[in-house]
Amino acid sequence: MQITALSQLLAVRALLTPSVWTQGATARDKRGVTTTVRTEDGNVNPRAVRFCLYGALMHTYAKADRCGHGPAYEIVGELLLKRGYSRSDTPVFNDEAGRTLEDIHALLDEAIAQLQG
Numbered sequence: 001m002q003i004t005a006l007s008q009l010l011a012v013r014a015l016l017t018p019s020v021w022t023q024g025a026t027a028r029d030k031r032g033v034t035t036t037v038r039t040e041d042g043n044v045n046p047r048a049v050r051f052c053l054y055g056a057l058m059h060t061y062a063k064a065d066r067c068g069h070g071p072a073y074e075i076v077g078e079l080l081l082k083r084g085y086s087r088s089d090t091p092v093f094n095d096e097a098g099r100t101l102e103d104i105h106a107l108l109d110e111a112i113a114q115l116q117g
Contacts, residue, residue, distance in 0.1 A: 003060070003061060003070060003071070005071035005072045005074070005115060006072075006115045006116070008060050008061060008070045009076075009115065010112065011060040012060050013105065013108045016056050016104060016105070016108075017101075019050075020049070020050050020051060020056075021052070021101045021104065022051060023052060024052075024095055025052065025055075026054055026055035026058070027048035027051050027052075027055045028050040028051075029047040029048065029050075032050070036048065037051070037058040037059050038058070044059065052094040053090050053104050053107075053108075054069070054091045057069045057070055057072055057073050058070075073090070075111045075114065075115065076090060076111055079107055079110055079114075080093055080107075
């Protein structure tokens, strides 16, 4: 299945609701215990139900049967650079003290608007 940066960003934006977004872990299970986004064989981990921004990027890409974090990761990385972070600071940005889901949505909305031009 092909996934574009825009379709992935839209999927991440829809996925990250107050009951799904987390901090301090890439993914968590329904009890809040840290888990992996993927199983050892590379499939989507069915126990993972809560995600940070980075975990959501990985999860949406894994659902498209792809390894890695997907094309949206590069777009998000460019926006993080403009905010004084490195391209790979997605987890740092997500977990920063005082960070809110609204901040995450604002970043995603900016990335989506950039691609929709």
